[in-house]
Amino acid sequence: MRGTFFLFCFTTLFPTLSVSIDTLTSSQSLPTNQTLLSLNAIFELGFFSYSNSLYLGIWYKTSIKDNDPTVVWVANRDTPLQNSIGFLKIGDKGNLVIINQSQKPIWSSNETNGSNPILQLLDSGNLVLKEANENDPTKFLWQSFDYPTDTLLPGMKLGWDLDTGMEKHITSWRLTNQDPSSGDFSFKLDYRGLPEIFLYNKDQIIYRSGPWNGERFSGVPEMQPVTDSIKFTFFADQHQVYYTFSIGNSSLLSRLSVSSNGELQRLTWIQSTQIWNKFWYAPKDQCDSYRECGPYGVCDANASPVCNCISGFHPKNQQAWNLRDGSDGCVRNTKLACESDGFLHMMNLKLPETTSVFVNRSMGLVECRDLCIRNCSCTAYANIEITNGGSGCVMWFGELLDVRRYPSGGQDFYVRLAASDLDDIGVEGGSHKTSNTVKDVGIIVGVAAFILLAFGIFILWKKRKLQCLLKGKTEKRGFPERSQDLLMNERVFSSNREQSDESNLNDLELPLFDFNTITMATNNFSEENKLGQGGFGIVYKGRLMEGQNIAVKRLSKNSGQGVEEFKTEVKLIVKLQHRNLVRLLGCSIQMDEKMLVYEYMENRSLDAILFDKAKKSSLVWQRRFNIICGIARGLLYLHQDSRFRIIHRDLKASNILLDRDMNPKISDFGMARIFGTDQTEANTMRVVGTYGYMSPEYAMDGIFSVKSDVFSFGVLVLEIISGKKNRGFYYANKELNLLGHAWKLWTEGNALELIDSSIDNSYSPSEVHRCVQIGLLCVQERAEDRPTMSSVVLMLSSDTASMSQPKNPGFCLGRNPMETDSSSGKQEESCTVNQVTVTMLDAR
Ligand SMILES: *[C@@H]1O[C@H](CO)[C@@H](O)[C@H](O)[C@H]1NC(C)=O
Ligand SMILES: *[C@@H]1O[C@H](CO)[C@@H](O)[C@H](O)[C@H]1NC(C)=O
Ligand SMILES: *[C@@H]1O[C@H](CO)[C@@H](O)[C@H](O)[C@H]1NC(C)=O
Ligand SMILES: *[C@@H]1O[C@H](CO)[C@@H](O)[C@H](O)[C@H]1NC(C)=O
Ligand SMILES: *[C@@H]1O[C@H](CO)[C@@H](O)[C@H](O)[C@H]1NC(C)=O
Ligand SMILES: *[C@@H]1O[C@H](CO)[C@@H](O)[C@H](O)[C@H]1NC(C)=O
Numbered sequence: 066m067r068g069t070f071f072l073f074c075f076t077t078l079f080p081t082l083s084v085s086i087d088t089l090t091s092s093q094s095l096p097t098n099q100t101l102l103s104l105n106a107i108f109e110l111g112f113f114s115y116s117n118s119l120y121l122g123i124w125y126k127t128s129i130k131d132n133d134p135t136v137v138w139v140a141n142r143d144t145p146l147q148n149s150i151g152f153l154k155i156g157d158k159g160n161l162v163i164i165n166q167s168q169k170p171i172w173s174s175n176e177t178n179g180s181n182p183i184l185q186l187l188d189s190g191n192l193v194l195k196e197a198n199e200n201d202p203t204k205f206l207w208q209s210f211d212y213p214t215d216t217l218l219p220g221m222k223l224g225w226d227l228d229t230g231m232e233k234h235i236t237s238w239r240l241t242n243q244d245p246s247s248g249d250f251s252f253k254l255d256y257r258g259l260p261e262i263f264l265y266n267k268d269q270i271i272y273r274s275g276p277w278n279g280e281r282f283s284g285v286p287e288m289q290p291v292t293d294s295i296k297f298t299f300f301a302d303q304h305q306v307y308y309t310f311s312i313g314n315s316s317l318l319s320r321l322s323v324s325s326n327g328e329l330q331r332l333t334w335i336q337s338t339q340i341w342n343k344f345w346y347a348p349k350d351q352c353d354s355y356r357e358c359g360p361y362g363v364c365d366a367n368a369s370p371v372c373n374c375i376s377g378f379h380p381k382n383q384q385a386w387n388l389r390d391g392s393d394g395c396v397r398n399t400k401l402a403c404e405s406d407g408f409l410h411m412m413n414l415k416l417p418e419t420t421s422v423f424v425n426r427s428m429g430l431v432e433c434r435d436l437c438i439r440n441c442s443c444t445a446y447a448n449i450e451i452t453n454g455g456s457g458c459v460m461w462f463g464e465l466l467d468v469r470r471y472p473s474g475g476q477d478f479y480v481r482l483a484a485s486d487l488d489d490i491g492v493e494g495g496s497h498k499t500s501n502t503v504k505d506v507g508i509i510v511g512v513a514a515f516i517l518l519a520f521g522i523f524i525l526w527k528k529r530k531l532q533c534l535l536k537g538k539t540e541k542r543g544f545p546e547r548s549q550d551l552l553m554n555e556r557v558f559s560s561n562r563e564q565s566d567e568s569n570l571n572d573l574e575l576p577l578f579d580f581n582t583i584t585m586a587t588n589n590f591s592e593e594n595k596l597g598q599g600g601f602g603i604v605y606k607g608r609l610m611e612g613q614n615i616a617v618k619r620l621s622k623n624s625g626q627g628v629e630e631f632k633t634e635v636k637l638i639v640k641l642q643h644r645n646l647v648r649l650l651g652c653s654i655q656m657d658e659k660m661l662v663y664e665y666m667e668n669r670s671l672d673a674i675l676f677d678k679a680k681k682s683s684l685v686w687q688r689r690f691n692i693i694c695g696i697a698r699g700l701l702y703l704h705q706d707s708r709f710r711i712i713h714r715d716l717k718a719s720n721i722l723l724d725r726d727m728n729p730k731i732s733d734f735g736m737a738r739i740f741g742t743d744q745t746e747a748n749t750m751r752v753v754g755t756y757g758y759m760s761p762e763y764a765m766d767g768i769f770s771v772k773s774d775v776f777s778f779g780v781l782v783l784e785i786i787s788g789k790k791n792r793g794f795y796y797a798n799k800e801l802n803l804l805g806h807a808w809k810l811w812t813e814g815n816a817l818e819l820i821d822s823s824i825d826n827s828y829s830p831s832e833v834h835r836c837v838q839i840g841l842l843c844v845q846e847r848a849e850d851r852p853t854m855s856s857v858v859l860m861l862s863s864d865t866a867s868m869s870q871p872k873n874p875g876f877c878l879g880r881n882p883m884e885t886d887s888s889s890g891k892q893e894e895s896c897t898v899n900q901v902t903v904t905m906l907d908a909r
C-alpha cells in the first residue's frame with residue numbers, strides 16, 4: 066500500500082484506499098489517506114503528494130494507467146500541506162477548509178451562507194458544496210468548476226460572468242506530473258470587442274484562438290463539431306461570455322488543458338491502448354505565434370518566407386524583413402483618402418485581433434461596408450458569423466494584427482485600401498492566391514462635389530453640344546455588330562480628389578503608340594483587318610511586332626476634342642483596369658488623327674455566340690454562369706470599386722467580349738459617365754442606349770443611375786440563361802418579350818423552363834433558379850427595388866445568401882412583333898410604357 070506520504074522527490078503518491086461514498090457532511094472530515102468516489106466511479110477526490118507536498122485534487126478514476134492518475138483539478142495548488150497529515154472538512158462559515166495536523170487552515174474556499182451544507186463529488190468531475198437534496202446547479206453554494214486549474218472538462222466554462230466580474234481560465238502546472246503549482250502559461254478569454262481566447266506566457270500573449278464565427282474559432286479552421294462526439298459551444302450575451310464543450314457519449318473522455326511547456330492540448334482517452342491521445346494542439350506552427358508578421362502582415366505557413374504584407378502594403382523595415390523577421394509589419398503604399406477608398410476582399414483568413422473592434426450582430430455585410438466606408442478610421446470589416454451565408458458586422462479601427470492565411474477554412478475579410486492601391490492590385494491580377502470568386506469587392510462613395518457645380522454645368526452644356534453632334538453622326542452612319550466606342554467627352558470630373566489625381570496623372574507616362582507602328586500593325590488599316598465600325602470610328606485588328614494582337618479604334622476626325630483633353634482622358638481610362646473589363650492599352654496621335662489601342666479578344670463578342678444556333682451549344686451552363694459572374698464583377702468595379710463611379714449605360718450582349726478562355730470582358734465605356742459623388746442620378750437630354758436593355762425610367766425620362774445598368778444586367782442574365790434576345794423574342798401569344806416570358810414562368814413556378822434548350826442536362830438546377838431570380842430582381846420596374854451590383858455579386862457567390870422575391874419587371878408590352886434586330890442603322894422606335902409614348906434613338 067502506498068499510503069505513506071513522506072517520500073522522495075517527484076514521486077506521485079495517490080491513496081489506494083477509497084471509501085465508496087461521494088458525499089461528505091459537515092460533521093465528517095476526509096483524512097489524507099481516504100478519498101471520495103463519484104457515483105459511477107468516474108472521478109475521485111483526495112490528497113496526493115509530490116516531493117513531500119500534499120495537494121487536494123480530483124482525478125479520473127477510469128483512466129488510470131500504471132497507477133498514475135490524471136489530475137484534473139487541484140484545490141491548494143499554491144499552498145500544499147507540508148510533511149503533514151491533514152483533513153478536508155466543511156468549515157463553520159459554510160466553506161471548504163483544508164487543515165493541517167495542528168488544526169490550522171492552510172487553504173479555504175470562499176464563505177457561503179449555507180445552513181447545513183454537504184460536499185459531493187459528481188460524475189462530471191465537479192465537486193460541489195450544496196444544501197442536502199438540492200440538485201439545481203444554479204443553487205450550488207460553491208463548485209470546483211468555477212475554479213479551474215489547468216484542465217477544462219466537459220461542462221466547465223472558460224470565460225466571464227459579467228454581472229459578478231468572476232473569471233474562469235486555466236493555468237498550467239509549473240511542471241506537468243511533478244509540480245501542480247501555478248505555472249507561466251494560461252488560457253484566458255478576453256470579452257472586449259469580439260471575444261476571443263488568448264494563451265499567455267506570464268503577461269505576454271503567445272497565441273490567440275481568433276473570434277468565434279458561429280461554428281468554430283476563426284483561428285482553428287480544423288475545429289469540426291463532430292455529432293455524437295464533442296460539441297463546442299461559445300456563448301455571449303450581456304451577462305456572460307464563455308466557451309465550453311460537451312460530450313455526446315459519456316463513455317468518451319476528452320479534456321482541454323494547457324501544459325507546463327505552453328501547449329494548449331485537447332486530449333482524448335483511447336480505451337483500447339490506454340493512452341491520452343493528442344486530439345488537437347496549439348500553437349502548431351510559426352504562424353500561430355502571436356503577431357508573427359506584425360501589423361498588416363499576413364502569415365502563411367505554406368509560403369516561404371511565411372510573412373507577407375497585405376496587398377497595398379509594404380514592409381516597414383525591409384532589412385529586418387529580408388532577414389525573415391516580420392515583426393515590424395507593414396505600412397500602406399498610399400495614404401487613405403477616406404470616402405474614395407475601396408476594399409480588398411481577402412479570403413481564408415484568421416481574422417485580426419478583435420479586442421478593440423466595433424460589433425453589431427444585427428447588421429449585414431452591405432450595411433457594415435457602408436458604415437465602414439463612412440468612418441475614416443475604419444480599416445477593415447467582416448461578417449461575425451459564417452453560418453447561413455454570414456451575418457453580423459465587425460469593424461476594425463487601427464492596425465490589423467495577427468492575420469494568417471489558411472489553405473482553406475478561414476474567413477472572408479475586407480481591408481480598406483486607397484483607390485489607387487486597389488487599382489494596382491487589379492493590374493496584377495491574382496496577386497493574392499485565394500482569389501476565385503469575388504476578388505476585390507470594394508466601394509467608392511465619393512466626396513462632395515459642391516465646389517465644382519459650376520464646372521459640372523459647363524460640362525453638361527458641352528456634352529449637350531456633343532450629343533447633337535453624335536446624333537448627326539448616327540443618322541449618317543451604320544452601326545456594326547462590334548463597337549468599342551469610347552465616348553471621350555463624357556467624363557466629368559467633379560471633386561478635389563480627382564484634381565489631385567490629375568496631378569498624379571501628369572507624372573504618369575502616357576501610353577502612346579507610334580503612328581507608324583499602328584499603321585504597320587493594321588496592315589495600313591486594310592479592309593481585311595477591319596473588325597467592325599463603331600459609332601465613333603472603325604475598329605481594326607492589328608498585330609504588333611512583338612506578336613501581341615491588338616484592336617485599334619480609329620476615331621472619327623471630328624471628335625470635337627483637343628489633343629490635350631484627349632490625352633488626359635486616355636490616361637484616366639488606362640487606369641480603369643479589371644480582369645472583366647476590356648483593357649485600353651494606350652493611344653496614338655498623328656496630327657488630328659486619334660486612335661485608341663485595346664487588347665484583342667479572341668472570341669469576339671458574346672452575342673455572336675449566344676444567339677447563333679450553331680455556336681450556342683458550346684456555351685455550356687458552367688461557362689454561362691462564369692460569364693454572368695464575370696460581368697457582374699466587372700460592373701461592380703465600374704460602379705463602386707474603380708476610382709470613379711462609372712455608369713456604363715449601354716450594357717448588352719454585343720458589348721461583352723470573350724477572351725481565349727471565354728472569360729467575359731465588358732467593352733465600350735462609351736456611355737459611361739463619371740459622377741460627382743453626391744449625384745446618383747442625372748438627367749440626359751437625349752436617351753442613348755440600346756432598346757431592349759433600357760430600364761423604364763431611362764427609356765421614359767432619360768434618368769439614368771447605377772440601377773439602370775443593373776436593369777440591363779438583368780436582361781443580359783436572362784438572355785444568357787435562355788439563349789434568346791430580349792428584343793426580337795416573342796413568345797406564342799406575341800405579347801410578351803423575354804422579360805415577360807421569364808416573369809410568367811417564374812410566377813407559375815416553372816423558372817427552370819427558361820433555360821436554353823441547347824444546354825444539356827449538366828446544369829445545377831439550383832444555380833439556374835438562382836440566376837433567374839437574380840435576373841428578375843434586376844429588371845424590376847422600380848429602380849429602388851433592384852439590388853446593387855455588390856448585392857448581386859454576393860447573391861451569385863453564395864448559394865445561401867438570402868434573396869427577396871422579385872416584383873414584376875419593367876418592360877414594354879405590345880410592341881410590333883415584326884420588328885427585327887437589324888443593325889443596319891438608326892431606328893426610331895416607339896414604346897409604350899404606362900401610357901407614355903417616348904421616342905428614342907437606337908444607338909445600337
Ligand atoms: C489513515 O491515517 C490515520 C492517521 O494516520 C490512521 O489512523 C488510519 O488508520 C488510516 N486509515 C487507513 C485506512 O489507512
Ligand atoms: C500547520 O499550519 C500552520 C499555519 O500554516 C503552521 O504554523 C504549522 O506549523 C503547521 N503545522 C504542521 C504540523 O505542519
Ligand atoms: C473569494 O474570496 C476572495 C478573497 O477573499 C475574493 O477576492 C473573491 O472575489 C471571492 N470570490 C467570490 C466568488 O466571492
Ligand atoms: C450571505 O448573506 C448575507 C446576509 O444575508 C449577504 O450579505 C451575503 O452577501 C451573503 N453571502 C453570500 C456569499 O451569499
Ligand atoms: C458510446 O460509446 C461506446 C463505445 O464507443 C458504445 O459502445 C456505446 O454504444 C455508445 N453509446 C451511445 C449512446 O452512443
Ligand atoms: C445595429 O444595427 C442595427 C441595424 O442596422 C441597428 O438597428 C442598431 O441600432 C445597431 N445597434 C448598435 C448598438 O449600433
Ligand SMILES: *[C@@H]1O[C@H](CO)[C@@H](O)[C@H](O)[C@H]1NC(C)=O
Pocket residue numbers: 423439440441442443462
Ligand atoms: C468612427 O468610429 C469610432 C469607433 O466606433 C468612433 O469613436 C468615431 O467617433 C467614429 N467616427 C466617425 C466620424 O463616425
